[in-house]
Amino acid sequence: KGEELSKDDIFEHLYEGSGMDSGAALAHIGAVEKVLKQAAREAWDPSALEARLTDMEMLPEHIQVFARSWQNERLAVHEALQKRTAWNNHLKGLNWRLDVKSASRDAAELNEPSAIVELSSGAGYSAGA
Secondary structure, three states: OOOOOOOHHHHHHOOOOOOOOOOHHHHHEEEEEEEEHHHHHOOHHHHHHHHHHHHHHOHHHHHHHHHHHHHHHHHHHHHHHHHHHOOEEEEEEEEEEEEEOOOOOOOOHOOOOEEEEEEEEOOOOOOOO
């Protein structure tokens, strides 16, 4: 589980010395955060993220860093987001089988189908987990 960084921490480590004032930097951080949240919700591939960041007029080398990181972490981020948004039990698995009797002493039971369905559910997100 990763640590959360405040916007002030991000400004201090990434924007200090860039010449960008703190208001503009915090607005940029907020915009990037919004894009990354949308990418996680919609399970974007790296090319979709690159296109959106290009629309934001981000530097190409920064876009490449985001795209590479997203390529490596997007499934974990999407899965974590899904877990955090599922509070109730949810379907984890489904197994089924259909049986048809092909031999019987009683002809009435012949070709009588029976179905077996197994549903597995699991707990949703817990704030303590």
